[in-house]
Amino acid sequence: MNRLGPIGWQRGGLGLFVAALLVFGGVRLFADEPEIALTPGEPWEDMRQRSSAAIDPAIPGHHWFMVPKTDARLRLIDPQYGFVTPLARFFTIGFTDELVDGIRMSPQIEPLVLDDTLRVVLDLQAQWRKAGWISIGTEKDPPFADTPEWRARLRDVNRGGSAYWRASNKYEVMLVVGRFRDDSRPTEERYLITLQLATPWGYP
Known part of the structure; x- marks a missing residue:
């Protein structure tokens, strides 16, 4: 022994x-890490007080958007359907009459190589799937997957890909991935992810 x-x-x-x-x-x-913690439809000030990333007050009586003052991740605080993204540099939060409206962001701080891009989108989809979100419009826009077919599609500058997910009648997400020309790395394949979150607007 x-x-x-x-x-x-x-x-x-x-x-x-x-x-x-x-x-x-x-x-x-x-x-x-700085974060914006919210749920669509809540008072803007509730989001500001809860979030660790600084963001300006909403403008009363206006429909517009604000941007966090630093890179920040998104945390949807719903107890059932919540999820969290990586840090984002492009991040807009809309408001209407001082209520949180739609969110549009890129959950990344720079254009990513394909392996890292897939890692981000597959992690987001795994969070949604585990929380009970449902992939919708799958005949036209199936969920992202790490397959040769998906990789070829994303490498095609004229195609890219998109997927849509819905959480009951509370939220809908559009996830889009496309090739992105990064002028600082002109010889490399880089990709941009766009995530849009709002109350259900209806699959296109």
Whole structure:
């Protein structure tokens, strides 16, 4: 039988401590990322007070949008259908009469390579599927998948792809992926993800 002496236990304990510290640190780092936490239709000030990312007040009596003051992730706070995105640089939150309206964003801080693009969209779809969202319009717009067919479609600058998901009669999401010319990397294939969230507007 292999027995650990005092030094072995110390090393083993130190390893566990370091591993725990790394996990805890990673959780804390993720938790400390600025976020906009909302649900469509709620008062704008409720969203502002709850969110850790700063955003300006709504303009009374107007239909318009605001942009967070920093990169931020989106957290839908619905107890059943909630989900969270990666950090976004392009992120607009609409309002009508000081109520949260539609959200349009790109859940990324730079154009992504195809592998990373698929990783993001598949994680979002997995969150929706687990929370009970339903993919809609699948004959024309099936959910994204990491398959040779989907990769070829996304690489085609004239095609790209889209998918639609609905959460009962509460929310609808449109997810779009397309090739994007990144002038800082003109020889690389890069992709832009667009996510739109609102109350159901009806599949096109």
